Amino acid sequence: MTGRGPRGERGEQADKIVAAARRSFAxxxxxxxxxxSVAREAGVxxxxxxxxxxxxxxxxxxxxxxxxxFGATVAxxxxxxxxxxxxxxxQAALNLWEDPASAEILRSIILTAAQEPxxxxxxxxxxxxxxxxxxxxxxxxxxxxxxxxxxxTQIVGMVMNxxxxxxxxxxxxxxxxxxxxxxxxxxxxxxxxxxxxxxDDSRSPG
Amino acid sequence: MTGRGPRGERGEQADKIVAAARRSFAxxxxxxxxxxSVAREAGVxxxxxxxxxxxxxxxxxxxxxxxxxFGATVAxxxxxxxxxxxxxxxQAALNLWEDPASAEILRSIILTAAQEPxxxxxxxxxxxxxxxxxxxxxxxxxxxxxxxxxxxTQIVGMVMNxxxxxxxxxxxxxxxxxxxxxxxxxxxxxxxxxxxxxxDDSRSPG
Numbered sequence: 001m002t003g004r005g006p007r008g009e010r011g012e013q014a015d016k017i018v019a020a021a022r023r024s025f026a027x028x029x030x031x032x033x034x035x036x037s038v039a040r041e042a043g044v045x046x047x048x049x050x051x052x053x054x055x056x057x058x059x060x061x062x063x064x065x066x067x068x069x070f071g072a073t074v075a076x077x078x079x080x081x082x083x084x085x086x087x088x089x090x091q092a093a094l095n096l097w098e099d100p101a102s103a104e105i106l107r108s109i110i111l112t113a114a115q116e117p118x119x120x121x122x123x124x125x126x127x128x129x130x131x132x133x134x135x136x137x138x139x140x141x142x143x144x145x146x147x148x149x150x151x152x153t154q155i156v157g158m159v160m161n162x163x164x165x166x167x168x169x170x171x172x173x174x175x176x177x178x179x180x181x182x183x184x185x186x187x188x189x190x191x192x193x194x195x196x197x198x199x200d201d202s203r204s205p206g
Numbered sequence: 207m208t209g210r211g212p213r214g215e216r217g218e219q220a221d222k223i224v225a226a227a228r229r230s231f232a233x234x235x236x237x238x239x240x241x242x243s244v245a246r247e248a249g250v251x252x253x254x255x256x257x258x259x260x261x262x263x264x265x266x267x268x269x270x271x272x273x274x275x276f277g278a279t280v281a282x283x284x285x286x287x288x289x290x291x292x293x294x295x296x297q298a299a300l301n302l303w304e305d306p307a308s309a310e311i312l313r314s315i316i317l318t319a320a321q322e323p324x325x326x327x328x329x330x331x332x333x334x335x336x337x338x339x340x341x342x343x344x345x346x347x348x349x350x351x352x353x354x355x356x357x358x359t360q361i362v363g364m365v366m367n368x369x370x371x372x373x374x375x376x377x378x379x380x381x382x383x384x385x386x387x388x389x390x391x392x393x394x395x396x397x398x399x400x401x402x403x404x405x406d407d408s409r410s411p412g
Binding site: 026027028029030031032110111113114115120123124127132145146148149150152153154155156157158160161162164165167168169170171177180181182184185188194195198 | 232233234235236237238316317319320321326329330333338351352354355356358359360361362363364366367368370371373374375376377383386387388390391394400401404
């Protein structure tokens with residue numbers, strides 16, 4: 001939270017600045033982006049960037065905010081009965097990424113977090129507050145962190161191959177086919193027994 | 207291939223330059239890295255960078271070369287009988303990433319490809335020449351691209367969560383536990399029947 005209130009209350013100029021920062025962090029990298037270059041790309045006075053976001057860190061914080069639909073979309077899928085939740089979670093992820101507006105935000109979050117420690121820290125927070133606690137809803141406490149983490153590996157890998165790298169068959173198939181292929185894996189991580197080696201005492205708190 | 211011959215024949219200076227480029231591309235991004243800044247970090251004369259690699263693209267090509275052990279490690283796993291190959295492939299991936307020297311190279315390949323189109327192009331080549339053709343060895347031609355792509359989603363997601371982001375339980379578990387958790391998914395993608403919706407005519411050539 002930047003303390004500037006919800007997105008709707010802010011000016012159009014601020015939104016333009018955030019969009020420009022998002023593009024620049026994702027394509028040129030965080031280090032190569034200056035407040036001045038963001039202002040130039042947004043077509044606004046550099047003073048306005050400082051006025052709205054104070055520092056590059058302030059701007060980063062804003063860029064790392066998930067899309068508006070994110071929380072509700074993931075939560076709705078996580079509220080599905082456990083036996084349908086695998087399918088619902090894959091569909092939720094694909095819905096967010098097939099929508100160009102939220103895909104651009106998510107893409108920027110991933111690419112910025114890969115190179116900038118402050119962004120990675122924010123991604124970890126996002127993961128634990130908005131994903132971990134949600135997807136494993138109603139699972140036993142001793143298993144939910146591990147199961148949510150396994151789900152994360154499969155969803156993130158799907159996203160990297162299909163949307164970020166656009167590599168391999170998974171990148172070109174229609175979304176419903178991808179859902180049919182990936183959902184059984186998520187369901188497996190949600191509800192199948194864990195391997196015997198993963199008894200409580202060998203598992204870290206994560 | 208840069209046409210400068212295998213790594214061993216090249217000078218120690220060239221190796222220092224590549225290592226510095228690798229770090230800089232991965233942490234500051236490709237765009238923010240100059241031949242001059244690489245020379246400074248490597249502690250060599252800028253002329254030497256130009257002598258060995260000519261351009262930034264030449265340096266990029268070098269940075270995108272997989273670790274020496276990569277081809278042999280993946281191929282050995284892919285030669286395993288089909289019923290053990292899931293386990294072998296996860297173990298191969300973890301072995302490459304648990305070794306700091308090859309992990310640094312792979313990490314740089316992933317982070318550089320995320321932001322630089324020329325690097326992404328190289329990653330796609332690497333994927334199709336060194337991974338796709340190999341992991342699905344001995345599978346029917348009509349299924350191997352799809353199955354290799356699904357395997358890629360799970361391996362890449364495991365790598366992103368465990369090694370790049372270091373996020374969630376999968377990042378903190380010992381490698382053998384991760385193998386036990388992920389191998390069944392890879393085996394599923396290798397040998398279980400594909401969903402009915404994925405008949406030949408609905409599948410793109412990938």
